[in-house]
Amino acid sequence: MKLLLILISLFANDINYTDTYYNPELNQDDLFQYASYTNVGKQTLNINEVLISNDLIYTPLKSDNESVGFTSDYYWVRFKLENTSAESKIYYLNTARPVTDFATLYQITNNNIKSFKSGDEIRFEEKQVKHRSTIFKIILPPNSKNQFYLNLKSDGETINIPLNIYNENEFWKYNYNQQLFFGLFYGILLLAGIIYLFFYKSLKEKTFLFYGFYVFSIASLQAALDGLIFQYIFPNGGYFNTKAVLITALFSNLFLLKYCEYFLKIKVEFPLAYKGFRILYFIIAGLFVMVLISPQTMEHAYPLSNLNGLLSLILIIVSLFYIQYKGVKIDRYFSIGIFFLVIGLMGFVMNNLSLLPNNFYVVNSAKFGAGFEVIFLSLSMTNLIKKLRLEKEKSQEFALIKSEEISQLKTYFMSNISHELRTPINAIMGIAELQLNDEQNKETRKQFEIIKNASLSLLSNVNDILDFELIEKNELILKKETFNPETVLSQINNNWKIEAENKGLIYNYTIDNQLPYLISGDTERFLQIINNVVSNAFKYTKEGSIQFKITSKIESNESGVFDIVISDTGIGIDNKILNNIYDSFSQMRLNHKRQFGGIGLGLSIVKHLVKLFNGTINIKSELGVGTQVNIKLPFEIVQIKQHITADATLLNTNNKDLKILIVEDNKMNQMVIRKILQSFNYTNLVIANNGNEGLECLKKESFDIILMDLQMPVMDGYEATKIIRNGDLGELIKSIPIIAVTADAMQKTREYVLEIGMNDYINKPINKATLYEKINLYTCA
Template identity: 40%
Template sequence: MYSLSSIKKLAFARDLVQDKIEQINKTGLIVLHNVSFSLAAVAILFLIAFRLNDSISMSWFFMSISVAFVLIPILARKGFENTAKFLLLAYINISILILSSVFGKEMFIQAFYLPASGLAILLFDKDHQRLRNIGIGMAVLCYVVLDYVIFDSIYLTADEGIIIKWGILGAAFITTWLTFNKFSESKELAEEETQKLLKKTQSLNKELIEKKRELESNVEQLEKAKQKVEKGSKAKSEFLSTMSHEIRTPMNAIIGMTNLLVKDNPREDQLEQLEILDFSAKTLLSLINDVLDFSKIEAGKIEFENVAFNLENLLNGVLESFRFTAEKKDVPLYLDYDEDLPESIGGDPNRLTQILNNLVSNAVKFTEEGSVGIIADLTERDEDQLKIQFTITDTGIGISEDKQGEIFKSFTQERSETSRVFGGTGLGLTISKKLVDLQGGTIDLESEKGKGSTFYVELPFKTKGKAEEQRASLRNHTKEMPESLQGTKVMLVEDNAINQKVMIRFLEKWDIEVILAENGRQAVEKMTEISAVNLVLMDLQMPEMDGYEATRRIRKLDNKYKSDVPIVALTAAALKEVKEKVFASGMNDYLTKPFNPPELHKKLEYYILDKT
């Protein structure tokens, strides 16, 4: 893996290479390199030839210009391109001038001024037109001097030849000094830049190390903060679970006893008091459920099931739960069910019930005359999925237009006095909207003050074939199953004395024989001692041994009729983690306290009578 600094180095090196390629690809530089090295090679050949022939002493000249021609490209590579080009032209022109003077006019060496002037054109591009003209002018000037001055007027003596000789040698030395001096300056500059780059790199590394330490410190602080938040979240979850359990346990006794007393043919004045008691208990339970659900939604702990269920039965059940309250107000309830809807669909029936309960509850609460209804329409369908619109309509007090945008916000009702008159936390619609949104649905509202409200809820569902079937129960392997609950045996595992009495009263009312165990340890012992029972109602939080451990031990019994007995959890904690733990321990189902007697009876029928 490349580090950031490695990538920078690679990019820098790549840029340098690209720059060199671009420089070499310039026509003037190519010509300069080729001409310089070619002339250096020619000068060396002439040097060798004249050294072998002592008659003409020109070796000093060819030695000097060969060195000059080799050094000129080096000067160009160091960035002094124009200087190198002028030196090349100067040496060529001077060389032609000297050779012509030595060998005379008859050798026609002066003819080389023509390619020398052409070379100026090749060395300098059109962007350096002025320099090109100077180069051409240099060749023309040398030719004029040679033709009109040297050939016709000047005759050099031996001493003057020595002066010219040392002049040329001096020029060669100066060129050499200039080239190596510039090379030395470039080298020193490169070393200086390298030192700067090194110091900058060290500074950056130091800064990077400090940033890394700072980042590690921040990560450590974030980790601690995360652990603190998780600890707080866990504590909050445990607090909610504990409070839910502690509040629901007495609520179970209150609602259960109220149900029993209502069915014992009370006097008219007693019935009214029991109805008030039942209404108040259910209102308190609704508030507890709202707070718990709102906390779970805010914490992101809401998950949805995908099980097959009968939609029409669910809708009838929702309306049935409000029928008693509606009948007291002479408000009829109705269901309009689309015939195109399938009998069974896949989704989360509990969350759908919760959404509809909130909406129908408000509709019944705020309607004094008229009617309340649910309309179910199939709006879209394909092979795997379908969409259903639920329309909940009422003829109640309605919602003013300026308040309709606020009605789905937390703890909001249309007027502050509404909560005093009708009660409620104002969380019901907030929870419903969040549940709808989380499932990819929509919820809309139409209302007119004094003329009622209509809520539209559209939700996606799976077709039955794509839904998971309800969790299958373990079959009871008794030899012969009874045709009714009468005479069946149920073990009640419950440590709370009040809840024991409430549950026993209901079970005995249905002619069920009850075997009581006050904790998990007693339940396991009694299961080994008595004959098989039809079902076990198992509390979860008990002394000595909780319901989870008791269930695991029952499932390990050698007697298959006993180990496969259906076990239904009795839980006051309505949290998802508790439900998952219930099924993980081997229980078949759960019943939330305070339990609804009809729901308890249905579960008993399902696991005792239907699972044959």
């Protein structure tokens, strides 16, 4: 009977349905051009009824992301795929939005019907592909022609019908890029939300509270739309999962209005608009009720909540213009942030309506808009902090109390922020670096260079903030290690050459050939001094040249002095400002309107580091002509000349069979460390996810060296190291070299790991050369 129904269906459907099959291996055009769809209203048809129906009228898909708007109707989409090869082919079909309630794919091959489930109103485990999106795994038998029907149903949300088909490699690459993008996007939102809730705790200013809640609600809304709430919070679907998008959208609308009300002081500056805000609050409350009453009222809540969001934006923009018209100065970053919010939402809505093409930037326009909005609104909040500080400086007693609270908050925050920020930066930079080494495509390399440079900039700002905290507490001290100054200088010089090429600047690097081969000192701080000064030269130079010259003067067999000169043809510095150039946040006093970036701590930190080196720094500058920085740094000589010729990459030639234990809980960091080590031909690697697993590995196998993370679940690196060094696992294991590899860059952490018996300490993001050097140091003895 089933065979008869299928045969009838092939002739019964409308004559417009093409018999052309789409071959993913051969066709250059898109799958949607071979597909059509029909609306069957509220009819719950099964596949056999659809196949034999003469009444269904199919419409060809007109775009690669067709939208049918807000609806609770059932839709059927059909298309055909063929495999002309002698082998089975596996593909992944990415279709309707992650929040589509039900999606069922039927595959008809040789009169055999198979069905596959997806959608966010079934159990997550029931999805054919365990993925947040609506994904189907398609297997095409050899030399086969396959007919597909896709049934879609939602509860009133917009239904989109993209038909994107990938082979396995393409799919996982697409999935990986999305995960990387999501990590950056959600990381920025969560960090911003946490920071401003901290500020609210300290300053008790409601603007910070509502802004923090708004950022979290934006993150929650996007997580609902991306299917992350379904995957990780409500994997069984059900009542709350059904309403997650509307609830988070309404909270986002509410907190945006409350934030703008307090930031713009609507009640005082624009009383009429304040009434409008209150009306919108009541509408939002009513929409919440509609969401909870019944599926029918919730269906109407979707378009109404979108309309209310539009009215909210209009009211905010009108209020913004009216208050400015009154002569009240409004922070420009607030206006820019609202602009990006409007642009992002417009792109999102127009894409849903198929008015814009379906590409990465358009599909994620709401995320880009929200991301830029949060960045600029955060800048406006920074200015608000400054304003509040100036207003409240009149009360010394109050300022003292708040200062103590902020200091305690900052101490707590800084103790955790190093690990939480440097861990994802390590993953991003590690992957970007590895891709740059492997990638040959010029355009792709350019994109990874952007990622790497942005990560370096973010890392530099993080390091400056952490260093400033140490300087304030007088806890920043220098390490003593042996290094080749010419080698480390050439590494950073290559980065600045690329920067000069990108900016169209002339860059001259001159190094004295009499530099000692090995010196003793703090490599990281030596490079930080130079990098910060050269970075400023590039930052403030739009055209012309930058000169970097370093010479050395040997004063005895044990000591000498570096003479470093860095000059530029940039904008120069006014003499009045030059006197205070080393002050913290000095850039805030410059009228550059934030066009040069940075947080204004660089030279303050450089001054302190030079002092720790027992050196001197002198800056000469002329406005409109340029700047010259002269630095003198004493150093201790370990070896004046290189006595033997050796290639650093060959130091461990006979030791490539080292057995290395990596104790690291973060999967991305595991991958990065593994790829770095494998690039040096270290292949005998074992990974443990926490300290306890690491100890179990040591009981079963012998290792030459351990790379130990510190902050891990179950058992951290500190406890695991103490057990090893106490001899609990035996005397042989007790002496294994242990190197801390951690995102915690605090000085106290560095001191503590050495105190409990670790041999050395490496910060994340991991420097390949440093890691290789450390492994050689402790395994070549």
